[in-house]
Amino acid sequence: MSSFPRVEVSLSKLEHNAKRVVEVCKPLGIEVAAVTKGFCAYPELAEALLRGGVQMLADSRIDNLKKLQHFSVPKILLRIPMISELDDVLEYSDYVLISEIETAKILGQKAAQRGKKHKVIIMVDLGDLREGFWLDDVVEAAGKINGMDGIELAGIGTNLSCYGGVIPSEANLGNLAGFARRIEEELGINLSIVSGGNSSSMPLVFDGKIPSKINNLRIGEAMLLGRETITGIERENFYNDTFVLEAEIVEIKEKPSVPIGEIGVDAFGKIPVFEDRGIRKRAIIAVGKQDLQPDTLIPADKSIIILGGSSDHTLLDIHDCRIDYKVGDVLRFELTYGGMLWSMTSPYVKKVFIP
Ligand SMILES: *Cc1c(COP(=O)(O)O)cnc(C)c1O
Numbered sequence: 001m002s003s004f005p006r007v008e009v010s011l012s013k014l015e016h017n018a019k020r021v022v023e024v025c026k027p028l029g030i031e032v033a034a035v036t037k038g039f040c041a042y043p044e045l046a047e048a049l050l051r052g053g054v055q056m057l058a059d060s061r062i063d064n065l066k067k068l069q070h071f072s073v074p075k076i077l078l079r080i081p082m083i084s085e086l087d088d089v090l091e092y093s094d095y096v097l098i099s100e101i102e103t104a105k106i107l108g109q110k111a112a113q114r115g116k117k118h119k120v121i122i123m124v125d126l127g128d129l130r131e132g133f134w135l136d137d138v139v140e141a142a143g144k145i146n147g148m149d150g151i152e153l154a155g156i157g158t159n160l161s162c163y164g165g166v167i168p169s170e171a172n173l174g175n176l177a178g179f180a181r182r183i184e185e186e187l188g189i190n191l192s193i194v195s196g197g198n199s200s201s202m203p204l205v206f207d208g209k210i211p212s213k214i215n216n217l218r219i220g221e222a223m224l225l226g227r228e229t230i231t232g233i234e235r236e237n238f239y240n241d242t243f244v245l246e247a248e249i250v251e252i253k254e255k256p257s258v259p260i261g262e263i264g265v266d267a268f269g270k271i272p273v274f275e276d277r278g279i280r281k282r283a284i285i286a287v288g289k290q291d292l293q294p295d296t297l298i299p300a301d302k303s304i305i306i307l308g309g310s311s312d313h314t315l316l317d318i319h320d321c322r323i324d325y326k327v328g329d330v331l332r333f334e335l336t337y338g339g340m341l342w343s344m345t346s347p348y349v350k351k352v353f354i355p
Contacts, residue, residue: 004330005291006245006349007344009352009353010239010354011044011045011354013239015049016052016238017224017239018050018053020236021223028208030215031055031216032055033055033058034052034219035059036068038220040345041059041068046067049223052223056073056076057074058078058218059075059077062089066092075092075094076094076095077093077097078097080097080123083103086107090110090116090118096121098122101141101144104148107151108148108150111150111151119154120153121155121156122156124158126175127160128161130163132158132159139179155193156193157176157196157218158172159197160201168204169204170209170210173197176194194214194215196214198218199219225242225334225335226239240334243335243339244332245332246331247285249283249325250285251284256280257275257317258275258276259272268289272308281318281319282318283316284313285314287309288311289310289312290311290348292342293342294315297314298333299316300332301321303321304321305317
């Protein structure tokens with residue numbers, strides 16, 4: 001396999017970022033589940049996060065949880081499960097997020113057959129409109145699930161800023177805390193987990209504004225890339241270059257910035273639009289949409305402009321760069337969440353883990 005493109009992952013930077021998240025969460029009584037789905041749950045990377053002190057691992061896919069079995073920490077299945085995968089859910093997860101009574105019932109039956117109880121975290125939709133019981137239904141659903149054979153109602157949780165873009169706040173997470181208290185009172189049980197969301201809840205943690213009842217967060221992006229989707233936590237001493245994509249230049253030429261000839265559609269059926277910037281120096285790197293979308297690349301050289309790409313080529317404007325790049329040079333890019341996810345998934349991108 002050729003050396004490039006490759007994604008270089010710094011294990012020590014991952015560990016540092018994990019440590020940063022854990023050290024701000026701990027004083028607030030919050031345990032951290034590190035979310036491994038952004039990097040296909042490579043065990044070497046999960047291990048770095050565990051060295052950073054995270055208390056659990058979490059992933060959306062059973063296939064990924066399978067890779068993490070040798071770690072002794074509890075594992076959470078993040079995606080509400082398919083009924084068809086419940087046997088694997090029992091086998092490979094300790095906790096599962098649930099938003100359907102029917103799914104819980106079948107899971108419970110299967111667990112009971114094995115003489116076991118499986119831990120369930122009930123998801124509450126606080127308005128983001130992805131998964132979760134709607135507000136009026138939460139307490140009743142908790143009652144039903146709590147009474148099921150083979151099920152231990154371990155907690156409740158929510159997910160925000162994923163589909164609807166709803167920002168976590170003292171108010172909506174306070175609402176989750178309120179539901180936790182009501183369930184505990186009405187059912188006479190103790191919920192061991194109140195899971196207050198993903199990386200987008202980190203600003204509340206940094207500002208000390210997260211409701212005290214919240215005792216768990218499921219953190220991916222903040223830890224992996226030192227970013228979170230809404231306000232940015234870059235100020236809080238995180239590494240953003242934990243994952244770096246390296247790609248080799250295969251062509252450098254001066255060309256017009258607008259194509260010549262009648263414009264139809266591009267390789268993906270879209271009608272392309274061009275800004276006329278005159279004749280510009282351009283580079284082609286040998287990485288393309290089979291690996292990642294061009295707009296997920298963040299050039300280390302800030303003078304590089306990403307123009308676009310096709311399946312196997314990404315086009316760059318290097319006209320304003322101070323460095324005199326040559327064919328064969330390797331360019332480095334930080335990655336957005338999507339870029340990390342795609343480059344870690346693409347079989348064409350080599351993975352290199354550095355200490
Ligand atoms: C992906 C995911 C997370 C982690 O999200 P980040 O923004 O990467 O922190 C948490 N919870 C659920 C249910 C998820 O699917």
